[in-house]
Amino acid sequence: MNEFDTRLTADVLVIGGGPAAAWAAWSAASKGAEVVLVDKGYLGTSGATAPGGTNLLYLPPDQKLRDQAVEQRYKGGGFLSEPSWTYRVLDQVYINLERIEQWGYPFVRDEEGVPKRGHLQGLEYMNLMRKVVLKAGVKVLDHHPSLELLVDEHGVGGARGISRLDNKEWEVRANAVVLATGGCAFLSKGLGCNVLTGDGLLMASELGAELSGMEFSRAYAPSAAFGTITRGRLLGWATYYDEAGNILNADGNRGQILQRAVSEGRTVYAMLNKADTPEKRAILRRSHAVFFLPYDRTGIDPFTQKFPLTVRCEGTVRGTGGIRLAAEDCSTTVAGLYAAGDAASRERLMGGMSGGGAFNASWAICSGTWSGEAAAAYALSLAKHAGHRRLRAAGRYGLQRNDSEGPATWRPDNKELVTAVQQEVSLKINYFRNVPNLRASLDRLNALWGVAGSSARGDNVQQRVRAREIAAMTATARWMHTASLERKETRGMHTLEEYPEQDPAQLHRIVLSGIEQIAVRYDKVPV
Amino acid sequence: MIELVSDDRCIRCGICVKVCPTHVFDVDAEGLPFIARQEDCQTCFVCEAHCPADALYVSPYADVSVDVEEEELIASGLLGSWRATVGWGPGRTKLASIDTTEFIDRILPPRRTNI
Numbered sequence: 156m157n158e159f160d161t162r163l164t165a166d167v168l169v170i171g172g173g174p175a176a177a178w179a180a181w182s183a184a185s186k187g188a189e190v191v192l193v194d195k196g197y198l199g200t201s202g203a204t205a206p207g208g209t210n211l212l213y214l215p216p217d218q219k220l221r222d223q224a225v226e227q228r229y230k231g232g233g234f235l236s237e238p239s240w241t242y243r244v245l246d247q248v249y250i251n252l253e254r255i256e257q258w259g260y261p262f263v264r265d266e267e268g269v270p271k272r273g274h275l276q277g278l279e280y281m282n283l284m285r286k287v288v289l290k291a292g293v294k295v296l297d298h299h300p301s302l303e304l305l306v307d308e309h310g311v312g313g314a315r316g317i318s319r320l321d322n323k324e325w326e327v328r329a330n331a332v333v334l335a336t337g338g339c340a341f342l343s344k345g346l347g348c349n350v351l352t353g354d355g356l357l358m359a360s361e362l363g364a365e366l367s368g369m370e371f372s373r374a375y376a377p378s379a380a381f382g383t384i385t386r387g388r389l390l391g392w393a394t395y396y397d398e399a400g401n402i403l404n405a406d407g408n409r410g411q412i413l414q415r416a417v418s419e420g421r422t423v424y425a426m427l428n429k430a431d432t433p434e435k436r437a438i439l440r441r442s443h444a445v446f447f448l449p450y451d452r453t454g455i456d457p458f459t460q461k462f463p464l465t466v467r468c469e470g471t472v473r474g475t476g477g478i479r480l481a482a483e484d485c486s487t488t489v490a491g492l493y494a495a496g497d498a499a500s501r502e503r504l505m506g507g508m509s510g511g512g513a514f515n516a517s518w519a520i521c522s523g524t525w526s527g528e529a530a531a532a533y534a535l536s537l538a539k540h541a542g543h544r545r546l547r548a549a550g551r552y553g554l555q556r557n558d559s560e561g562p563a564t565w566r567p568d569n570k571e572l573v574t575a576v577q578q579e580v581s582l583k584i585n586y587f588r589n590v591p592n593l594r595a596s597l598d599r600l601n602a603l604w605g606v607a608g609s610s611a612r613g614d615n616v617q618q619r620v621r622a623r624e625i626a627a628m629t630a631t632a633r634w635m636h637t638a639s640l641e642r643k644e645t646r647g648m649h650t651l652e653e654y655p656e657q658d659p660a661q662l663h664r665i666v667l668s669g670i671e672q673i674a675v676r677y678d679k680v681p682v
Numbered sequence: 683m684i685e686l687v688s689d690d691r692c693i694r695c696g697i698c699v700k701v702c703p704t705h706v707f708d709v710d711a712e713g714l715p716f717i718a719r720q721e722d723c724q725t726c727f728v729c730e731a732h733c734p735a736d737a738l739y740v741s742p743y744a745d746v747s748v749d750v751e752e753e754e755l756i757a758s759g760l761l762g763s764w765r766a767t768v769g770w771g772p773g774r775t776k777l778a779s780i781d782t783t784e785f786i787d788r789i790l791p792p793r794r795t796n797i
Binding site for chain 2: 172195196200206208210260261262263274275276278279280297298319320346349379381382383388391407429430437441443444445449450452453
């Protein structure tokens with residue numbers, strides 16, 4: 156029996172530190188629940204939103220505009236979304252953005268005085284959300300990575316983990332848990348993405364929750380070859396060049412030029428010379444200011460000088476796959492367990508294509524709100540206090556073993572394991588998808604799972620957390636490739652070289668469950 | 683990656699240790715933060731934005747460590763520049779309040795260009 160340095164009980168436990176977690180915590184607290192939020196990093200800076208900015212799926216309450224947006228989304232996502240969910244998101248995000256403005260976010264107004272709420276600067280937004288969450292009475296534990304969930308025959312009952320700053324063990328018991336841990340970007344250093352290692356997907360799967368849409372995980376975002384700023388929108392003003400200086404996008408279409416070149420070891424250069432006046436340049440600088448940091452700091456004028464590009468893997472973060480939601484309140488198939496943000500499958504909103512950050516940002520706000528409210532209602536409806544339940548720890552993979560369990564098996568060091576997983580989500584395997592490459596990769600991942608999923612002797616906090624992240628990333632890659640091989644067609648962001656067309660007979664969602672043995676079933680799209 | 687914690691400028695507030703999402707900093711016996719795990723830095727620049735003393739410098743190079751000179755960073759205006767751009771600190775205008783993102787569609791380049 157472990158001794159815990161910190162032991163807390165609450166109604167709702169929220170795991171995560173990005174926008175979905177913040178909204179979930181605030182919403183649960185607003186419904187009268189006692190809420191604890193634990194995050195691996197820091198609520199206010201964790202995740203893909205905080206360091207940059209994020210566009211939103213946001214439209215004024217104009218029926219025609221909204222109908223068009225819903226129709227567009229339905230087609231773009233390969234008909235796997237549910238229009239009713241897109242309408243729900245449009246309604247909810249409008250309400251929440253008004254709230255953000257009331258809380259003090261300084262939205263710009265246009266010439267007619269209309270507030271422009273379709274974009275949020277990440278640092279300002281998340282700093283504000285932290286203040287609002289604290290003011291609502293939520294107990295926030297930063298640098299408290301969760302390692303495993305607690306469970307009994309009635310469902311989830313909390314989580315356990317370590318406190319990074321002082322190497323102490325913690326346990327929080329709660330009758331409802333919201334997983335808002337983000338997606339999985341495989342430690343690729345895309346902006347803000349290195350805390351996103353699929354932790355929630357593994358924790359949920361250990362409780363028997365299902366995953367959906369894992370084949371929609373083919374996102375690779377452009378950044379400076381030497382840098383991390385994955386803000387592709389400004390490259391709309393770029394001309395692409397090859398190493399000899401030939402223009403690559405003369406037809407105005409960037410297409411797959413960059414992905415193709417990077418996978419073949421060639422360098423593509425870009426220059427933002429389509430922003431050809433000082434006025435245009437000033438507008439771009441004040442929109443995505445973070446985009447310019449790498450260039451300003453290396454003495455490159457990106458408007459008049461070429462800079463080299465690469466791509467960074469965004470996996471499920473800019474994809475749409477994740478924990479399958481069983482109902483409109485973001486509950487899962489496990490009692491008391493809810494999922495929000497990129498940890499959840501976003502198929503119900505956007506099908507097989509995320510269409511950039513906008514949908515994910517609005518989804519984080521809405522799914523956070525709904526999961527938080529539902530988790531509070533569920534926890535408050537139960538008679539038995541979580542502190543009185545006979546809970547056991549559910550974690551099985553990549554955790555520290557007790558010495559009593561015998562000698563540890565040999566295990567490569569964490570760095571080698573990370574590299575091994577990353578190689579299996581390279582462009583060649585996971586972007587230019589074909590059956591033999593995916594199959595061979597899945598075989599290697601299954602072999603790797605033998606060590607990546609095994610117990611680890613963590614010498615320190617960092618290594619213990621990393622070992623668990625490696626298990627989560629390896630499991631996530633296996634789920635991705637399994638689903639990709641199952642969908643024998645091209646739909647949404649998923650492609651297979653052998654099956655370049657959309658196949659009407661495969662208009663279903665691919666639902667996975669299990670870790671060692673992965674079970675596959677098809678889910679009809681509700682009409 | 684993070685390359686500099688300025689001993690001169692640092693006010694020992696500990697904010698960088700707290701806000702770094704990947705836990706790169708530790709604090710020494712005198713309360714001075716130091717870069718304990720540079721390889722874990724994800725080059726997200728949030729520590730710089732939060733540092734009230736403009737004491738931190740994150741180099742834009744994500745995968746290699748480079749030498750930096752504090753005097754040069756000060757002379758070139760780079761030390762503290764991200765916080766200034768975000769508009770945090772007394773008397774500054776927040777980037778969020780002059781955000782032009784909603785207007786960038788007005789200056790879209792033509793879809794096809796014949797160069």
